[in-house]
Amino acid sequence: MTSRKARTSASGHSRFSFFLSVWKDGVPQGRHRLRRCFFQLHHRPGGERQKQRRVRRFGRETSADRWLVQYQMEMMRSLRHVNIDHLHVGWYQSTYYGSFVTRALLDSQFSYQHAIEESVVLIYDPIKTAQGSLSLKAYRLTPKLMEVCKEKDFSPEALKKGNITFEHMFEEVPIVIKNSHLINVLMWELEKKSAVADKHELLSLASSNHLGKNLQLLMDRVDEMSQDIVKYNTYMRNTSKQQQQKHQYQQRRQQENMQRQSRGEPPLPEEDLSKLFKPPQPPARMDSLLIAGQINTYCQNIKEFTAQNLGKLFMAQALQEYNN
Incomplete structure (x- = not known):
């Protein structure tokens, strides 16, 4: 290169x-x-x-x-x-x-x-x-x-x-x-x-601009991750709500069929529940994984940056105490 x-x-x-x-x-x-x-x-x-x-x-x-x-x-x-x-x-x-x-x-x-x-x-x-x-x-x-x-x-x-x-x-x-x-x-x-x-x-010590830029990028990715978490939680709530509605609908039909059977009437025809209760579209999770991976990269960069500077601070402190 x-x-x-x-x-x-x-x-x-x-x-x-x-x-x-x-x-x-x-x-x-x-x-x-x-x-x-x-x-x-x-x-x-x-x-x-x-x-x-x-x-x-x-x-x-x-x-x-x-x-x-x-x-x-x-x-x-x-x-x-x-x-x-x-x-x-x-x-x-x-x-x-x-x-x-x-x-x-x-x-x-x-x-x-x-x-x-x-x-x-x-x-x-x-x-x-x-x-x-x-x-x-x-x-x-x-x-x-x-x-x-x-x-x-x-x-x-x-x-x-x-x-x-x-x-x-x-x-x-x-x-x-x-x-x-x-x-x-x-x-x-x-x-x-x-x-x-x-x-x-x-x-x-290294310039603080590098640390500040990494922290800024890290906060941006954390904000994106929080938005994806909100979307995923909304999807899970909608899915749970739909499952409850589907279960209640099945119970009502079962009770109605039992009443019709007691009156000697034929049961209700079978229905395709997938058409009545269309599952919500699940959000793609690949973007969330990429954001999480990028957050991990920023954290590693910040860890390396701070570790080097902390090591220099301890060395400078030891030299100063030795000279005094």
């Missing part, structure tokens, strides 16, 4: 790219050596000039989606011709403050993982990385969530049957970063040349 892409991501727009790899001898099954990536183009409605370019390039007019797919295939074919990694094995997306647990990412990763089982998504946070801590994690959808997404049934009953919680949505894949020997030598020289006077910055 180049510094240029990191600067582009930090400008305020989320970027994403494809990963290309090849199978190497000695690499265990299920692992990749990811060394190539290229940006996915976004279609922007243009004039006749852009339209003519696409016609000259592909020989015919194409829709925006088809044009992007053809661009991807052409790029991979060109890389294969020059003997460069060309297997599409995943993608990465830049994010800010860990805000990546969204429905768009879930749908995209499901599409990739459904087509290629080994596909992964890398989440890169340029803001956290700029503060001195590399934020790069790889995720895959769990097998349980893949089955639920294939069925496209996100009702409360289906998620409960599949034992799907926000903790069982994504599984983290370990990442090992290996630099070339020249880069390792360069890093050693830079570390050796670093001024000793800068060592005191190790006890400097």
Whole structure:
């Protein structure tokens, strides 16, 4: 991942790219050596000039989606011709403050993982990385969530049957970063040349803007979660109320049939209760799971941030007491 892409991501727009790899001898099954990536183009409605370019390039007019797919295939074919990694094995997306647990990412990763089982998504946070801590994690959808997404049934009953919680949505894949020997030598020289006077910055507290932004995002997600809880509670009350009405209706019909039988009259004809008592539409619970997962991510970020600062405060206090 180049510094240029990191600067582009930090400008305020989320970027994403494809990963290309090849199978190497000695690499265990299920692992990749990811060394190539290229940006996915976004279609922007243009004039006749852009339209003519696409016609000259592909020989015919194409829709925006088809044009992007053809661009991807052409790029991979060109890389294969020059003997460069060309297997599409995943993608990465830049994010800010860990805000990546969204429905768009879930749908995209499901599409990739459904087509290629080994596909992964890398989440890169340029803001956290700029503060001195590399934020790069790889995720895959769990097998349980893949089955639920294939069925496209996100009702409360289906998620409960599949034992799907926000903790069982994504599984983290370990990442090992290996630099070339020249880069390792360069890093050693830079570390050796670093001024000793800068060592005191190790006890400097991090900016409170990062903590404030995470708290603000956390409160927003908690508000969304409370709204979803209200909707779900309303659904449960309506369901319980309808079940009571259905039970009362069945009891009245049973009593009336007993009275008709005592008078020698035929019983009432059977009725389809599902037409009389249509069950309320259950709310989709996938959004609630995503919100819960995002809340958990924000809490982990706040925990890491406060743990580092508290450690520095205790170290500074110990040094001050030692000097006194």
